[in-house]
Amino acid sequence: MDARLRRVNKEIADCKNDKTSSIKIEMIDESPFHLKGSFVGPEDTPYAGGKFEVDIVIPESYPFQPVKMKFLTKVYHPNVSSQSGAICLDILKDAWSPVLTLKSTLISLQSLLCSPEPNDPQDAEVAKHYMTSRGSFEQTARYWAQIYAGAPGGDGKAVKQVDDEVAIAGLEKAHVDQFESLGFPRGKVIDVLRRLNYRGANVAQITDDRIVEELLK
Amino acid sequence: MDLGDDFKVSSKGKRKSYEVDYDSLSQSAVEKSMRDDAEHIRGILGVENDTAKLLLRHSEWNKEKLIESYMDTPTKVLVTAGIILPEVDPQSTPTPIRTQTSNSSSSRRPTRSTSKLLSSLSSGSRSSKSSSSSPTNHYSPPKVSKLSKSDEPFVCPICFDDDPKLRTMALSCDHSFCSNCWTNYLASKIRDEGEHYLRCMAEGCALVVPDGFIQSVLIPEPGAPIGDPAEEAENAKVWARFQELLVRHFVGCNPNLKFCPYPSCTNTVSCPSAASKLSLTTLVPIVSCGARGIGGQTLSQSQQSLGLQGKEHLFCFGCPIESDHRPVVCPVAKMWLKKCRDDSETANWIKSNTKECTNCQSTIEKNGGCNHMTCKKCKHEFCWVCMGPWSEHGTAWYSCNRYDEKAGQEARDSQSRSRASLERYLHYYNRWANHEQSAKLSVDLYAKTEKKMEEMQITSALTWIEVQFMKKAVEEVEKCRRTLKWTYAMAYYLAKGNEKELFEDNQRDLEKAVEDLSEILESPIEPENIPNIRQQVTNKTVYVQKRNEIVLEDTANGFLDGRWKWNATVDGFDDPDPSAIAL
Numbered sequence: 095m096d097a098r099l100r101r102v103n104k105e106i107a108d109c110k111n112d113k114t115s116s117i118k119i120e121m122i123d124e125s126p127f128h129l130k131g132s133f134v135g136p137e138d139t140p141y142a143g144g145k146f147e148v149d150i151v152i153p154e155s156y157p158f159q160p161v162k163m164k165f166l167t168k169v170y171h172p173n174v175s176s177q178s179g180a181i182c183l184d185i186l187k188d189a190w191s192p193v194l195t196l197k198s199t200l201i202s203l204q205s206l207l208c209s210p211e212p213n214d215p216q217d218a219e220v221a222k223h224y225m226t227s228r229g230s231f232e233q234t235a236r237y238w239a240q241i242y243a244g245a246p247g248g249d250g251k252a253v254k255q256v257d258d259e260v261a262i263a264g265l266e267k268a269h270v271d272q273f274e275s276l277g278f279p280r281g282k283v284i285d286v287l288r289r290l291n292y293r294g295a296n297v298a299q300i301t302d303d304r305i306v307e308e309l310l311k
Numbered sequence: 312m313d314l315g316d317d318f319k320v321s322s323k324g325k326r327k328s329y330e331v332d333y334d335s336l337s338q339s340a341v342e343k344s345m346r347d348d349a350e351h352i353r354g355i356l357g358v359e360n361d362t363a364k365l366l367l368r369h370s371e372w373n374k375e376k377l378i379e380s381y382m383d384t385p386t387k388v389l390v391t392a393g394i395i396l397p398e399v400d401p402q403s404t405p406t407p408i409r410t411q412t413s414n415s416s417s418s419r420r421p422t423r424s425t426s427k428l429l430s431s432l433s434s435g436s437r438s439s440k441s442s443s444s445s446p447t448n449h450y451s452p453p454k455v456s457k458l459s460k461s462d463e464p465f466v467c468p469i470c471f472d473d474d475p476k477l478r479t480m481a482l483s484c485d486h487s488f489c490s491n492c493w494t495n496y497l498a499s500k501i502r503d504e505g506e507h508y509l510r511c512m513a514e515g516c517a518l519v520v521p522d523g524f525i526q527s528v529l530i531p532e533p534g535a536p537i538g539d540p541a542e543e544a545e546n547a548k549v550w551a552r553f554q555e556l557l558v559r560h561f562v563g564c565n566p567n568l569k570f571c572p573y574p575s576c577t578n579t580v581s582c583p584s585a586a587s588k589l590s591l592t593t594l595v596p597i598v599s600c601g602a603r604g605i606g607g608q609t610l611s612q613s614q615q616s617l618g619l620q621g622k623e624h625l626f627c628f629g630c631p632i633e634s635d636h637r638p639v640v641c642p643v644a645k646m647w648l649k650k651c652r653d654d655s656e657t658a659n660w661i662k663s664n665t666k667e668c669t670n671c672q673s674t675i676e677k678n679g680g681c682n683h684m685t686c687k688k689c690k691h692e693f694c695w696v697c698m699g700p701w702s703e704h705g706t707a708w709y710s711c712n713r714y715d716e717k718a719g720q721e722a723r724d725s726q727s728r729s730r731a732s733l734e735r736y737l738h739y740y741n742r743w744a745n746h747e748q749s750a751k752l753s754v755d756l757y758a759k760t761e762k763k764m765e766e767m768q769i770t771s772a773l774t775w776i777e778v779q780f781m782k783k784a785v786e787e788v789e790k791c792r793r794t795l796k797w798t799y800a801m802a803y804y805l806a807k808g809n810e811k812e813l814f815e816d817n818q819r820d821l822e823k824a825v826e827d828l829s830e831i832l833e834s835p836i837e838p839e840n841i842p843n844i845r846q847q848v849t850n851k852t853v854y855v856q857k858r859n860e861i862v863l864e865d866t867a868n869g870f871l872d873g874r875w876k877w878n879a880t881v882d883g884f885d886d887p888d889p890s891a892i893a894l
Contacts, residue, residue: 097470097491104471157469158499191514192469192488192496 098156102126105196117200119150127152130166131196133204135245140235141169141207144243148203149179150196160190161199170231170238170264172212172221181206182216219288223264227294234264263288269297278309327860329637329867331594333582333628335601341558341568341579348374356381361521366392368508368557369519372564393510393519396484467492469512480528482520486513493528498549507556525553571600572633573624578602582628591641592883593870596628638866639797642882647800651740669698739803746796749829753789756832760785763836770838773845780845784832784852791825791859798862806876806891810869817865821858828855 103126109119116134129150135141147166153159163186165179173182185194185202194202215221224231240247241258260270263284269292273283286308290300326332336344345367352363355378369392370377381388389395466473467489481487488496492512497520500506509525511518529546531538555577562568562579566586571578578600585596602624626633630641632648639647665676668684670691675684677695684701685692692701764778798818805811828851836844869875877884878891 097472097495100472101470155495155499155503158496159503185514191516192492192512193486193514 098152098154099126101157102152102196108195109197112197115197117197117204119196119200127156129196131163131200133200135239135243136204136208139208140232141171141239141243142245144239144245146203146207146243148200157192157194160186160194161196162186163199163203168238168242169207170220170235171207172210172215172217172224173206174216174220176217176220180216182211182214219291222291223293226291226296230264230266230293234261237261259284265292273305273309276306282309327864327867328871329595329863331582331584331596331598331628333580333584333596333598335599336568336579336581338555338558338577338579341561342554345557345561348372352377356385361523362389362394364522365394365519368560369393372561390517393508393517394521396516396518469496480524482511482518482524484511484513484516484518486511486516488512490528494546497525497528498546501549501553501556505556507553507560522557526550529553569598569628571602571624572626572631573600573602576600576602576624578624580628585628589883591629593640593873594867595637595640595870597625597635597637598628599626600624635793636797636800637794638863639801640870642884643804643877644797644800646879646881647743647803650736651743666695666698669693669700736803739799743796743799746792746799750789750792750796753785753792756785756788757782760832766836767841770836771841773841777845780849780852781832784828784848787852787855787859788825788829788832791821791855794859794862795822795825798866801866804877804879804881806878806887808876808891810874810876814866814869817858817862821855821862824851824855824858827851 106119106121106126106129109115109117118132120130120132122128122130129152131148131150132145133148135144135146145167146169149164149166151162153162164181165174167179168176169179170176174180181203183202183206185191185199210224212221212224220231223234236245236247239245241262259280260267265284265287269287270280270283273287274280286305290296290305290308292300292305345364348367349360349363352358352367352374353360356363356366358366366377366381366388367374370380377388386395386398390397464473464475465477465479465487467477467479467487469488469492472489472491478490479487480490480493496512497509500509509520510516511520529550531543558577558579559570562570567583568579568581571580580598580600582596582598584590585594590596603622625635627636627641627644630645632641632644636644665674667673668675668686668689668691670693671686671689673686673688675686677684683692684695693699694701760781764781767773767778767781768775795818798814798821802811802815802818805814828848831844831847831851866875876891877887880886
């Protein structure tokens, strides 16, 4: 039997038999080379309790070349693209070793959520947010986990629809309101403030004129 | 007195001033000097051959630095080169996959006897380890082992194969995998990634796979059971590729060496005189690796019948231009090619067919109508003829009586400067491109000449050897066109003055001679005037050859004397005189 097929089948079976772990791997269709993995967000992180799904593609030369993974669930994390779910993790690139398995790679992803690496970011805007104001970043990450990964959230339903965009962008409602009241469309205000990283200590450093200038572009 | 004996001269005899000394090395010759280096290191440091090779690769073949650092801190050097494992507390290196990690990392040294002891201690662990019988230290050659029956059955941690007949292999770190997985891993790294510095497959293990191990994985030992021949051929290919990667790395680390850039050619050229960047302002290091044609590509019918083995692998040692750019030095040739790329056809068309609005500088094409222009963008009104503002024309524009108005004058000046600069460039570019085109057509010329050579053998009493003058003439024409082509790039950047005039005189003489010869080669052949043609062609060929030498030699000497002055800033040369700077 093809070594790659044997290995992948065994990996899937092992994962199924392991009832204690929170890691799951399922088939999407008939092919064992395109899978969907999922794990639970680690405790004591903004991602706690969420269910994170990962798209898994097994390349032809697996396990000698790394498996291809990206998040299907939207994640607010410096090393994960907030748009595409692409992941920046060394073991998915040069640090890959053939002894790593799908399960161990998913565990690595899980631990990546515990320990972001903002100096080697996949999403520069999120990384900036993380660096400037940790508290606000965690709030946004938690909010994303609640609405996209189904993490338990105290006031998940209480948040009004209008504020969703503001919270998703990790901004302060007061700031957005301030510039919206100048007559700029809300979406544009959010876009500009997010790009400028108008959060925490940065708020004092960025002048209103600079923002208006960006808004007028 | 002949000084020639005191110098190393190329096999062709006395070296001309436009030629450089170089040696062509085959892959095996380079491999030999790699072996010599390894042998040298092995002798000095007293290490094994494979270790010496890895050390050299790790230090990018800088022997002096390697010896120095090894003398200071041998262990550190061996660890960073991935030859031995660092001395660490076993508990501090968790490897999540292998359950017996702590045992294996403590068991790796100092000898196998302890490792055996420890492996029996770790018998409770899930995956068991292979053990070999011979006591070896950690520089050891590959360990190939069959499992002893007392151990738990071995399951390869990669393919999960648990066949008891499985052949397993491990580096000195004792991370065992089945030989199939090793083969696939090494093949994937070497073939698909072009890597020559390969690490152990275990996660986080920093040991590098020595050459001997790779060879034993890919190439079956004599007497070994015969495997799948297709697979063995593939593995042999991977091993050859690995050798090539090592040679490439060695060549890349040595500034005196350069790999032949022709596809699938594996030769190397050594040219120490062109190794420094500074030398590139005084010489043009055109070298040839000695091979001809393109490997694996069959020659066309006409080429074959002409007995051509394909083109010689000529390339420049100093820059990435893959052709002979004599007599122009690399920095100038590079500038010229960049200019040609930037000033594309579109830019040329825009410059020659449009004018800029004198107010907002928008580019305007006049596609008909009267000369009263109104800029679409800024609504500036101006006269297309004199470029002055339309308001100054009043209603009497026909005589353009405001022709000398200051505003119009200035606008025209800047415009004409830009046109003049373009015209100057196009003058040189067109001649450059023309010679390039002609050189490309030389294949056709070969074919035509071949026909003529056949005709001559039929219609006259000349033998095959006697009609070779035609072929020689065609080759000479092609060579000279290459020179001529680059003289235009040179002339474009040369500062005005006597030197440039002399250069252009030489250029003109060569060009005229080449065109004369070309014309004779293309003219029809009548049987009665064959001796005449032969006489003419032979004479002209010699003359053209001489003119080409004059151009090449004079230019090369000019570089050596620092005679050439430029009209633009050239990398490595003094800044040009402000008065010489061209438009």
